[in-house]
Amino acid sequence: xxxxxxxxxxxxxxxGLGGYVIQQLGRMDLGTLIILDGDxxxxxxxxxxxxxxxxxxxxxxxxxxxxxxxxxxxAKVISYFAKLDExxxxxxxxxxxVIDCVDxxxxxxxxxxxxxxxxxxxxxxxxxxxxxxxxxxxPDKNTMQDFYGESEEVPHxxxxxxxxxxxSLETMLAYRVLTNDDEEYKGKIxxxxxxxxxxxxxxx
Amino acid sequence: MVKVKxxxxxxxxxxxxxxxxxxxxxxxxxxxxxxxxxxxxxxMKQYYVYVNEVNISTLKKYKTELKDGDVVYLLSPASGG
Numbered sequence: 001x002x003x004x005x006x007x008x009x010x011x012x013x014x015x016g017l018g019g020y021v022i023q024q025l026g027r028m029d030l031g032t033l034i035i036l037d038g039d040x041x042x043x044x045x046x047x048x049x050x051x052x053x054x055x056x057x058x059x060x061x062x063x064x065x066x067x068x069x070x071x072x073x074x075a076k077v078i079s080y081f082a083k084l085d086e087x088x089x090x091x092x093x094x095x096x097x098v099i100d101c102v103d104x105x106x107x108x109x110x111x112x113x114x115x116x117x118x119x120x121x122x123x124x125x126x127x128x129x130x131x132x133x134x135x136x137x138x139p140d141k142n143t144m145q146d147f148y149g150e151s152e153e154v155p156h157x158x159x160x161x162x163x164x165x166x167x168s169l170e171t172m173l174a175y176r177v178l179t180n181d182d183e184e185y186k187g188k189i190x191x192x193x194x195x196x197x198x199x200x201x202x203x204x
Numbered sequence: 205m206v207k208v209k210x211x212x213x214x215x216x217x218x219x220x221x222x223x224x225x226x227x228x229x230x231x232x233x234x235x236x237x238x239x240x241x242x243x244x245x246x247x248m249k250q251y252y253v254y255v256n257e258v259n260i261s262t263l264k265k266y267k268t269e270l271k272d273g274d275v276v277y278l279l280s281p282a283s284g285g
Contacts, residue, residue: 013285016284017285100285103283103284104283125285126283126285127282128212128280128282128283129212131279131280133281147281149281156283156284158285191279193211193212195215196221203259203262
Protein backbone atom coordinates (compact mmCIF):
# COMPACT_ATOMS: atom_id res chain seq x y z
CA UNK A 1 0.00 0.00 0.00
CA UNK A 2 1.33 3.43 -0.88
CA UNK A 3 2.23 5.89 1.88
CA UNK A 4 -0.53 8.28 0.85
CA UNK A 5 -3.14 5.52 0.91
CA UNK A 6 -2.61 5.28 4.69
CA UNK A 7 -3.19 8.98 5.25
CA UNK A 8 -6.22 10.98 6.32
CA UNK A 9 -6.57 14.65 5.44
CA UNK A 10 -9.14 17.03 6.88
CA UNK A 11 -10.07 20.06 4.76
CA UNK A 12 -11.78 22.80 6.76
CA UNK A 13 -13.79 24.97 4.39
CA UNK A 14 -15.11 24.16 0.90
CA UNK A 15 -15.06 27.67 -0.54
CA GLY A 16 -12.53 29.19 -2.96
CA LEU A 17 -9.39 27.56 -1.58
CA GLY A 18 -11.19 24.43 -0.41
CA GLY A 19 -12.68 23.60 -3.82
CA TYR A 20 -9.31 23.53 -5.59
CA VAL A 21 -7.54 21.82 -2.67
CA ILE A 22 -10.21 19.10 -2.50
CA GLN A 23 -10.01 18.52 -6.25
CA GLN A 24 -6.21 18.18 -6.10
CA LEU A 25 -6.24 15.94 -3.01
CA GLY A 26 -8.89 13.79 -4.67
CA ARG A 27 -6.40 12.92 -7.38
CA MET A 28 -3.59 11.97 -4.98
CA ASP A 29 -4.67 8.46 -3.97
CA LEU A 30 -5.19 9.31 -0.30
CA GLY A 31 -6.80 6.90 2.16
CA THR A 32 -9.44 9.17 3.67
CA LEU A 33 -10.64 12.68 2.96
CA ILE A 34 -12.76 14.51 5.50
CA ILE A 35 -14.36 17.76 4.41
CA LEU A 36 -16.25 20.27 6.51
CA ASP A 37 -18.30 23.32 5.56
CA GLY A 38 -21.50 24.80 6.95
CA ASP A 39 -22.49 26.86 3.91
CA UNK A 40 -24.53 26.33 0.77
CA UNK A 41 -23.46 27.68 -2.63
CA UNK A 42 -24.53 31.24 -3.25
CA UNK A 43 -24.53 33.39 -6.38
CA UNK A 44 -21.55 35.38 -5.07
CA UNK A 45 -19.44 32.17 -5.14
CA UNK A 46 -19.76 31.78 -8.92
CA UNK A 47 -16.72 34.00 -9.53
CA UNK A 48 -14.14 31.66 -8.01
CA UNK A 49 -15.43 28.48 -6.40
CA UNK A 50 -14.68 25.41 -8.47
CA UNK A 51 -17.98 23.52 -8.22
CA UNK A 52 -20.25 26.51 -7.77
CA UNK A 53 -22.57 26.30 -10.75
CA UNK A 54 -25.97 27.82 -11.35
CA UNK A 55 -27.55 24.42 -10.80
CA UNK A 56 -25.73 23.96 -7.45
CA UNK A 57 -26.95 27.20 -5.84
CA UNK A 58 -28.57 26.52 -2.47
CA UNK A 59 -26.91 23.10 -2.09
CA UNK A 60 -24.46 22.20 0.68
CA UNK A 61 -20.87 22.75 -0.48
CA UNK A 62 -19.66 19.81 1.60
CA UNK A 63 -22.21 17.53 -0.09
CA UNK A 64 -21.36 18.72 -3.62
CA UNK A 65 -17.63 18.16 -3.04
CA UNK A 66 -18.24 14.78 -1.41
CA UNK A 67 -20.23 13.67 -4.48
CA UNK A 68 -17.46 14.98 -6.74
CA UNK A 69 -14.76 13.17 -4.74
CA UNK A 70 -16.69 9.91 -4.87
CA UNK A 71 -16.73 10.32 -8.65
CA UNK A 72 -12.96 10.70 -9.00
CA UNK A 73 -11.37 8.65 -6.20
CA UNK A 74 -11.68 5.41 -4.28
CA ALA A 75 -10.61 7.19 -1.08
CA LYS A 76 -13.03 7.07 1.84
CA VAL A 77 -14.88 10.39 1.80
CA ILE A 78 -16.58 11.80 4.88
CA SER A 79 -18.38 15.14 4.68
CA TYR A 80 -19.92 17.35 7.35
CA PHE A 81 -22.41 20.14 6.70
CA ALA A 82 -21.20 22.18 9.68
CA LYS A 83 -18.91 25.02 10.65
CA LEU A 84 -15.88 24.19 12.73
CA ASP A 85 -16.51 24.90 16.41
CA GLU A 86 -15.86 23.40 19.86
CA UNK A 87 -18.56 20.77 19.31
CA UNK A 88 -16.87 19.17 16.28
CA UNK A 89 -13.20 20.12 16.71
CA UNK A 90 -12.37 16.54 17.75
CA UNK A 91 -12.62 15.67 14.05
CA UNK A 92 -9.07 17.03 13.92
CA UNK A 93 -7.92 13.99 15.92
CA UNK A 94 -8.72 11.75 12.95
CA UNK A 95 -6.44 13.62 10.53
CA UNK A 96 -2.75 13.26 9.75
CA UNK A 97 -2.81 16.73 8.24
CA VAL A 98 -5.39 19.53 8.45
CA ILE A 99 -5.81 22.11 5.70
CA ASP A 100 -6.98 25.64 6.41
CA CYS A 101 -9.37 26.73 3.67
CA VAL A 102 -11.37 29.21 5.75
CA ASP A 103 -11.81 32.89 5.03
CA UNK A 104 -11.37 34.85 8.24
CA UNK A 105 -8.62 35.58 10.74
CA UNK A 106 -10.85 34.63 13.66
CA UNK A 107 -11.64 31.15 12.30
CA UNK A 108 -7.99 30.59 11.34
CA UNK A 109 -6.79 31.40 14.83
CA UNK A 110 -9.39 29.05 16.31
CA UNK A 111 -8.44 26.28 13.89
CA UNK A 112 -4.72 26.75 14.58
CA UNK A 113 -5.32 26.63 18.33
CA UNK A 114 -7.34 23.42 18.02
CA UNK A 115 -4.66 21.77 15.85
CA UNK A 116 -1.87 22.83 18.20
CA UNK A 117 -3.78 21.46 21.19
CA UNK A 118 -4.04 18.09 19.44
CA UNK A 119 -0.47 18.03 18.12
CA UNK A 120 -1.58 18.23 14.47
CA UNK A 121 0.10 19.92 11.54
CA UNK A 122 -1.98 22.61 9.85
CA UNK A 123 -1.36 23.83 6.31
CA UNK A 124 -2.30 27.45 5.74
CA UNK A 125 -2.95 29.71 2.77
CA UNK A 126 -4.63 33.10 2.60
CA UNK A 127 -5.47 35.30 -0.38
CA UNK A 128 -6.37 38.89 -1.05
CA UNK A 129 -6.65 40.40 -4.51
CA UNK A 130 -3.71 39.10 -6.48
CA UNK A 131 -1.49 38.32 -3.50
CA UNK A 132 -1.31 35.86 -0.65
CA UNK A 133 0.81 33.49 1.35
CA UNK A 134 1.11 29.86 2.39
CA UNK A 135 2.99 28.10 5.19
CA UNK A 136 2.97 25.08 7.47
CA UNK A 137 1.99 25.47 11.14
CA UNK A 138 3.75 22.91 13.32
CA PRO A 139 2.21 22.18 16.72
CA ASP A 140 5.29 23.31 18.66
CA LYS A 141 5.00 26.89 17.35
CA ASN A 142 2.39 29.67 17.41
CA THR A 143 2.89 30.44 13.72
CA MET A 144 -0.66 31.52 12.89
CA GLN A 145 -0.97 33.76 15.96
CA ASP A 146 2.45 35.29 15.34
CA PHE A 147 1.67 35.84 11.68
CA TYR A 148 -1.71 37.53 11.97
CA GLY A 149 -0.80 39.31 15.21
CA GLU A 150 -2.94 42.40 15.45
CA SER A 151 -4.43 42.09 11.98
CA GLU A 152 -7.97 43.26 11.69
CA GLU A 153 -10.65 41.56 9.64
CA VAL A 154 -10.83 43.47 6.37
CA PRO A 155 -13.08 42.82 3.41
CA HIS A 156 -11.01 40.91 0.88
CA UNK A 157 -11.26 40.57 -2.84
CA UNK A 158 -10.80 37.06 -4.16
CA UNK A 159 -10.04 36.24 -7.79
CA UNK A 160 -10.25 32.73 -9.26
CA UNK A 161 -6.70 32.45 -10.63
CA UNK A 162 -5.17 33.72 -7.40
CA UNK A 163 -7.27 31.33 -5.31
CA UNK A 164 -6.18 28.49 -7.60
CA UNK A 165 -2.52 29.38 -7.14
CA UNK A 166 -2.81 29.59 -3.34
CA UNK A 167 -4.67 26.28 -3.23
CA SER A 168 -1.98 24.59 -5.33
CA LEU A 169 0.71 25.83 -2.94
CA GLU A 170 -1.34 24.55 -0.02
CA THR A 171 -1.75 21.13 -1.62
CA MET A 172 1.97 21.04 -2.39
CA LEU A 173 2.80 21.75 1.26
CA ALA A 174 0.34 19.08 2.40
CA TYR A 175 1.94 16.61 -0.01
CA ARG A 176 5.38 17.45 1.38
CA VAL A 177 4.21 16.81 4.94
CA LEU A 178 2.37 13.60 4.03
CA THR A 179 5.46 12.24 2.27
CA ASN A 180 7.87 13.36 5.03
CA ASP A 181 9.56 15.78 2.64
CA ASP A 182 8.77 19.10 4.33
CA GLU A 183 12.19 19.99 5.74
CA GLU A 184 12.82 22.88 3.34
CA TYR A 185 9.51 24.53 4.28
CA LYS A 186 9.99 24.41 8.07
CA GLY A 187 9.90 27.96 9.42
CA LYS A 188 9.32 29.32 5.91
CA ILE A 189 6.58 31.32 4.25
CA UNK A 190 5.75 31.33 0.55
CA UNK A 191 4.70 34.81 -0.47
CA UNK A 192 3.21 35.72 -3.81
CA UNK A 193 2.16 39.01 -5.34
CA UNK A 194 1.25 38.59 -8.99
CA UNK A 195 1.31 42.22 -10.22
CA UNK A 196 4.88 42.47 -8.93
CA UNK A 197 5.84 39.08 -10.34
CA UNK A 198 6.90 38.03 -6.87
CA UNK A 199 6.86 34.47 -5.57
CA UNK A 200 9.34 33.97 -2.80
CA UNK A 201 10.12 31.54 -0.02
CA UNK A 202 11.37 33.47 3.01
CA UNK A 203 11.83 32.88 6.71
CA UNK A 204 8.65 33.39 8.72
CA MET B 205 19.60 54.70 -0.69
CA VAL B 206 17.11 52.16 0.67
CA LYS B 207 14.45 50.71 -1.66
CA VAL B 208 11.05 50.00 -0.13
CA LYS B 209 8.69 47.76 -2.13
CA UNK B 210 4.96 47.63 -1.42
CA UNK B 211 3.05 44.42 -1.96
CA UNK B 212 -0.57 43.28 -1.67
CA UNK B 213 -2.89 45.66 0.16
CA UNK B 214 0.06 47.94 0.98
CA UNK B 215 0.31 48.69 -2.75
CA UNK B 216 -3.45 49.30 -2.88
CA UNK B 217 -3.48 51.55 0.20
CA UNK B 218 -0.45 53.61 -0.81
CA UNK B 219 -1.31 53.60 -4.55
CA UNK B 220 2.37 53.10 -5.29
CA UNK B 221 4.73 50.20 -5.97
CA UNK B 222 7.88 51.41 -4.23
CA UNK B 223 9.75 54.34 -2.79
CA UNK B 224 13.41 55.18 -2.23
CA UNK B 225 14.95 57.08 0.64
CA UNK B 226 17.64 57.34 3.25
CA UNK B 227 16.28 56.00 6.51
CA UNK B 228 18.11 55.42 9.79
CA UNK B 229 15.89 52.52 10.77
CA UNK B 230 12.46 50.93 10.15
CA UNK B 231 10.68 53.41 12.41
CA UNK B 232 12.21 56.27 10.45
CA UNK B 233 11.05 54.59 7.23
CA UNK B 234 7.49 54.10 8.52
CA UNK B 235 7.35 57.77 9.57
CA UNK B 236 8.44 58.78 6.07
CA UNK B 237 5.78 56.55 4.46
CA UNK B 238 3.05 58.03 6.71
CA UNK B 239 4.14 61.55 5.81
CA UNK B 240 4.50 60.94 2.07
CA UNK B 241 1.27 58.98 1.56
CA UNK B 242 -0.92 60.53 4.26
CA UNK B 243 -1.55 57.26 6.11
CA UNK B 244 -1.46 56.65 9.86
CA UNK B 245 0.87 54.61 12.05
CA UNK B 246 -2.16 52.40 12.78
CA UNK B 247 -2.58 51.75 9.04
CA MET B 248 1.02 50.61 8.90
CA LYS B 249 0.73 48.31 11.90
CA GLN B 250 -1.10 45.64 9.87
CA TYR B 251 1.88 45.06 7.58
CA TYR B 252 4.86 42.88 8.16
CA VAL B 253 8.27 44.02 7.15
CA TYR B 254 11.24 42.18 5.67
CA VAL B 255 14.72 43.65 5.26
CA ASN B 256 16.76 41.84 2.62
CA GLU B 257 14.25 38.97 2.93
CA VAL B 258 14.61 38.69 6.71
CA ASN B 259 11.55 39.35 8.89
CA ILE B 260 12.25 42.29 11.23
CA SER B 261 10.56 40.35 14.07
CA THR B 262 13.75 38.26 14.12
CA LEU B 263 15.94 41.40 13.96
CA LYS B 264 15.52 44.52 16.11
CA LYS B 265 11.92 45.09 14.98
CA TYR B 266 11.25 48.80 14.45
CA LYS B 267 14.76 49.62 15.63
CA THR B 268 16.28 47.53 12.83
CA GLU B 269 18.91 49.75 11.22
CA LEU B 270 18.89 50.38 7.48
CA LYS B 271 21.85 51.07 5.24
CA ASP B 272 22.50 52.00 1.64
CA GLY B 273 21.46 49.21 -0.72
CA ASP B 274 18.98 47.53 1.65
CA VAL B 275 15.71 46.32 0.13
CA VAL B 276 12.63 46.41 2.33
CA TYR B 277 9.40 44.53 1.60
CA LEU B 278 6.14 45.73 3.08
CA LEU B 279 3.63 42.86 2.95
CA SER B 280 0.10 42.35 4.14
CA PRO B 281 -1.23 39.18 5.76
CA ALA B 282 -3.92 37.99 3.34
CA SER B 283 -6.91 36.43 5.05
CA GLY B 284 -9.36 35.57 2.28
CA GLY B 285 -10.18 32.09 1.10
